[in-house]
Amino acid sequence: MSLLLHVGPPTEADVRRCLEAQRAQPLSYGAVGMSARREVPRGFSRRETHAHLGDGEAVFHRAVRALRSWAVYPRWMTLYPVAPPVARGTVVAIGTGWGLYTVNLVRVTDVQEGARRFACVLGTLPQHVLTGEERFSVTWDAANRVVYSIEAVSRVRHPLVRLGAPAVQLVQARFARDSVRSVRAAL
Template identity: 25%
Template sequence: MATARLTYTEIGATLGSAMPPGYHHVERRVCVGSGERAFRALAEGIMRWEIQRGAGLEVRAAADRAAVDVDITCVTRVGPVRVPVPCRVVAVVDEAARAGFAYGTLPGHPERGEEAFLAEMGADGEVWFVVRAFSRPGPWWAKLGAPVAKMMQKRVTDQYVRAGQRLAG
């Protein structure tokens, strides 16, 4: 059962039309294929943490599939240092042409905020992979490293996009 509290208050905002002010925003929307098969493959990969694994992160999740209140810790490396980034799934989307989840930061994460991963299929059959996030540094030491954190976030987002392209391909 989830016991730690999320480290931000704007829960679910990555799935809305506007993300909250006072945070760094990331929004990437990339066409990764077309058709129902590509959409389903991408959606299933998102729900089974394959985006994170495909980005080179070590995944430690309380379940093998994203669901509300499932905790997941992704471990990344900064040089020789392993950095755990604990999160909790705060929302799941399961619609005919839109699927994925959003997770939010937990204590111990160097940032405060939320990130969403979505598969979307347009009326024309094009399949889009969407990453939306808002974040700001958490503890004092993260504030000192904010420029490095933004650079790392861009690198990881690029890796998420490549993983999404492979899944839908």
């Protein structure tokens, strides 16, 4: 079942069936870990967003909780299931739309936990309009600053979406801006 482009919001039952159908699918790209590398595979583009959230250990721990609760997604996006675990292998559907809806599936490919850094990496599944990887991280640096970062490497995958590539770039820029706002609000 494909819910890549759907007129009107899909039902929860539709999304559940889609999740089950995609759960065992391989990632839609081969360069796993590419969001951590500076070199970008041919045909992919890299976007980075970095935002200072505040200073100190308390801010760091609150920011980690925000990432663990999926606060990286702004309100105009819907997660299915609503509160999935941030754990390697978790599959999540991310819905968005206004009239024409899309449901994109990702898998948590890596979770990195340290005393001063937390990161969650999401990779796209075949049920996604893009192909690529996104790394969400919080770092508490030596200068006591807490920084939220999004490092994304992707390319448009779906042919209909390829026609609207400039609009995709606008949505990606809006997502990055609103993700920072959402994480700050969760603090």
